[in-house]
Amino acid sequence: MNKLLIPAFCVLALLLAACGGGGSKSTSESGASVGLLVGDAPTDSLSSATLTITELRLVRENLQLTSNLLAAPRTLDVLGLGRSAREALLDLSTLGSGRYIGVRMTVDETAVVLRDLDGDPVSVNVVQPQAIAEFSSTRAADLFLAKDGYASISVDVVLDQSLQDNGIGFDFELTLRAGHATATPILDDFQGQVTAIHRSARWFEAEILDARGTGGSLGEVRVEVEDADLLFNFSGAAFGNSNAFLASLKVGDFVEVEGALTRDGTLDATRCEIEDRNKNQVRMEGRVLSADLVGQTFEIVLEEIEKGYPIAQPVLAALGNPGVLSIEWDNRTSWLGSKSAGGAGAPEDLVPGKKVDVRIDADDFVAPMPFLARNVRVDLAERYEGEISDVAALPNGFELTLDNSHPGVTSGRITGPVAVELDGNTVIFLDTGVEPWLEADDLLTGMEIEAAGKLTGSGAGASLDATRVEVKPGRLTGVVQSVSETEARFTVVVTDLDDPFGDPEPGATVDIILPSEAVLDIPTAGNTIGGLRTVFNDLAAGESLIVEVEGVSNGVGQVLGYEVEAEIEGD
Secondary structure: OOOOOOOOOEEEEEEEEOOOOOOOOOOOOOOEEEEEEEOOOOOOOEEEEEEEEEEEEEEEOOOOEOOOOOOOOEEEEOOOHHHHOOEEEEEEEEEOOEEEEEEEEEEOOOOOEEEEOOOOEEOEEEEEOEEEEEEOHHHOOOEEEOOOOOEEEEEEEOHHHHEEEOOOOEEEEOOEEEEEEOOOOEEEEEEEEEEEEEOOOOEEEEEEEOOOOOOOEEEEEEEEOOOOOEEEOOOOOEOOOHHHHHHHOOOOOEEEEEEEEOOOOEEEEEEEEEOOOOOOEEEEEEEEEEEEOOOOEEEEEEEEEEEOHHHHHHHHHHOOOOOEEEEEOOOOOEEEOOOOOOOEOOHHHOOOOOEEEEEEEHHHOOOOOOEEOOEEEEOOOEEEEEEEEEOOOOOOEEEEEEOOOOHHHHOOOEOOOEEEEOOOOOEEEEOOOOOOEOOHHHOOOOOEEEEEEEEEOOEOOOEEEEEEEEEOOEEEEEEEEEEEOOOOEEEEEEEEEEEOOOOOOOOOEEEEEOOOOOEEEOOOOOOOHHHHHHHHHOOOOOEEEEEEEEEEEOOOOOEEEEEEEEEEEEO
16 A cells, blocks of 8 residues: 555644633533634545544543543544634533643544545554643643633644554554643634524524534534624525624524634624525535536535534445545536625536535435535635745745645646746735744745635646735754844754755754744743743753744744744753
8 A cells, every 4th residue: 555644733622711601511510611622634645534532531630530521422534624724613511620731532443534535444453542641831731720711722633653554554542742822712614503692782692513413512602793794694695784694593593603712701703604494404515526517516525524414424334435425416506605705606616626515405315426416605715735846936926736635636637836826915924823924035945835816727737826825834843052032043953843844944953033923932931032041041950941843944044933832851
């Protein structure tokens, strides 16, 4: 078999916030509300990596475990859920106040499923389905949660360490990494059922539903809407204002919501859509692999079943759980515009690589394929992930070699580097917490990016008029050798290089330059370059100052460090 390139990690996040707003379901403990979210895990060689998490518990300072934070086992494709580049809500629970030192996770050893780019299963032998990770001291070590406290907890499933090639597939030994911070998460596309509406106050309450259809509730949340939000009905028609949206909304309606979960437990919506009131339906998300406009069929790489899982699961199981699904349409099929624009769409929007939302009535979700679509929504904002391979045309453009897993590549539509065109309106930024803006001349070969815009052409002549370029930060771990406060820089010996910074990549010893936007997390000192110098100068015999740095190369062998976390190791 071909050797698969495994992603460095996938990220799960737990949100701990004060009880408020809509509240949450109860457990044996009381105190802060707890929400489980999942983030992205890009890879070039796998189409999916599915785990069923059966238990997730926090470890108290006395080494006792909390009760299971999951009301029911949670099955997720850690690759598919991450393609939105934002966190998606998986569960809500409650947690008592106190000090916590880590996380223990258990997965179902019979339900670890990997698929290659063709959607075919890869053999997996589960050696260890459970692991514990202590909170990293670079994130202030232990977590103390007050009754009205707030924190976010991240748990990294380190796939490159969890999976070992055994000659016929992989041995799986769960490996974790954990930390905590105070970021407010963005919830992407959670499904809910309206339980109460307060039109004059411009909010409604919704019970967050288990997207896999077990009938379980993940808790209840209050959703606040404003006139500036994107508010649609299931046909894609936009409401003129929040009053019109709330007037149409009914208790019992199903809604799809995006927004930011605030510290008081309410959700500040940015987009709400009233779902089709037809409940007997399957809703899926994926990416277009190919389209036959004459035969009125298209194929998608399945990423997620958002609704109707009990309907879809037995049908797909009987078909061998294919990773690629065939869909057809006729004159009864509705075509919707993108989520951000609403309105109408068209079959011509089915370009390989585009994200697509397909809804199929239960009566039509039967073998054999193709399945007849009730409505189809294509995301008109195309996104292309890959590596910068040539910068000779900067500042006007560069060449992008797409990831091998991109449907535009696997379908044969794109056979060479894509010419990305830039202009004065193109937004270029680094995907770190502060999201600093970059100039076109800051782009380097070897950088991993995601570009959004309109693709034209095909084969080796494809070009992209970019509206947005998101640069993925490089990441390294190193041992500090010297610190210069006056020059806002420090030198490290690199011990681990996880993600590319751009050419030239850091050498064995590298200078880290701190831009004005840099964010530092320094133990026992101020989060400044001065604090870093103080900690370094005060190291005792046998101690070392270890840093994790995220940033980009400056093109001359140095690294611009936009996020730096430090910890002391040794005696």
